Amino acid sequence: xxxxxxxxxxxxxxxxxxxxxxxxxxxxxxxxxxxxxxxxxxxxxxxxxxxxxxxxxxxxxxxxxxxxxxxxxxxxxxxxxxxxxxxxxxxxxxxxxxxxxxxxxxxxxxxxxxxxxxxxxxxxxxxxxxxxxxxxxxxxxxxxxxxxxxxxxxxxxxxxxxxxxxxxxxxxxxx
Amino acid sequence: xxxxxxxxxxxxxxxxxxxxxxxxxxxxxxxxxxxxxxxxxxxxxxxxxxxxxxxxxxxxxxxxxxxxxxxxxxxxxxxxxxxxxxxxxxxxxxxxxxxxxx
Numbered sequence: 010x011x012x013x014x015x016x017x018x019x020x021x022x023x024x025x026x027x028x029x030x031x032x033x034x035x036x037x038x039x040x041x042x043x044x045x046x047x048x049x050x051x052x053x054x055x056x057x058x059x060x061x062x063x064x065x066x067x068x069x070x071x072x073x074x075x076x077x078x079x080x081x082x083x084x085x086x087x088x089x090x091x092x093x094x095x096x097x098x099x100x101x102x103x104x105x106x107x108x109x110x111x112x113x114x115x116x117x118x119x120x121x122x123x124x125x126x127x128x129x130x131x132x133x134x135x136x137x138x139x140x141x142x143x144x145x146x147x148x149x150x151x152x153x154x155x156x157x158x159x160x161x162x163x164x165x166x167x168x169x170x171x172x173x174x175x176x177x178x179x180x181x182x183x184x
Numbered sequence: 185x186x187x188x189x190x191x192x193x194x195x196x197x198x199x200x201x202x203x204x205x206x207x208x209x210x211x212x213x214x215x216x217x218x219x220x221x222x223x224x225x226x227x228x229x230x231x232x233x234x235x236x237x238x239x240x241x242x243x244x245x246x247x248x249x250x251x252x253x254x255x256x257x258x259x260x261x262x263x264x265x266x267x268x269x270x271x272x273x274x275x276x277x278x279x280x281x282x283x284x285x286x
Contacts, residue, residue: 117228
């Protein structure tokens with residue numbers, strides 16, 4: 010079974026994910042990263058920042074990975090001050106692969122999504138919530154988001170209507 | 185456990201960022217159905233985080249931890265969020281918290 014089919018089967022059946030499932034899912038999602046060429050609107054929070062030799066405008070579309078780096082590292086200081094784009098991206102794959110980390114499944118606009126939550130360890134900036142979140146909409150097949158939510162694990166409200174539940178709870182869930 | 189007091193520069197940043205995010209959300213709302221699932225997913229995560237930040241700002245406001253200018257901007261933001269609650273909800277995002285009248 011393909012990994013995305015496996016995720017969908019776990020999400021729809023409500024069954025527990027076994028260790029082998031979790032391992033396959035982590036390896037697959039860690040590999041995909043952000044969609045090359047995937048674009049999003051820059052938005053006001055990073056408007057005016059200099060990036061790749063030019064000034065960002067609110068209404069322009071920029072690469073997803075760039076947008077998240079500028080928003081969460083440069084503007085919001087969730088990673089240590091001075092973290093580079095390469096360091097930010099390098100901190101994300103271990104968060105997905107971390108066997109101590111947790112995984113939430115939920116449904117957004119009718120599509121299943123996984124959220125990987127792992128301790129930020131040495132990657133905590135002044136406004137870190139202590140945990141790195143990497144989002145993976147299953148049908149899309151790439152990461153959609155990576156940031157450090159203010160409330161850490163309490164970011165998730167476990168909305169039953171959207172099927173939101175932990176399929177793997179963190180091993181050391183200090184909130 | 186009592187919430188950790190927010191630093192003044194953090195209050196300024198959160199007030200500014202939540203306000204900018206709300207402006208962006210209003211801009212994007214008319215084209216929301218055409219937006220990519222990656223963008224909608226990102227908004228879902230980040231908007232929830234902004235609302236958690238807003239709740240922390242509220243606690244700071246109630247505890248008297250804001251200067252006069254911050255209080256004014258907080259109350260304006262609170263009004264803006266309340267005015268936009270239906271729009272936010274229609275996009276499938278977390279409705280801004282209803283706070284007791286301040």
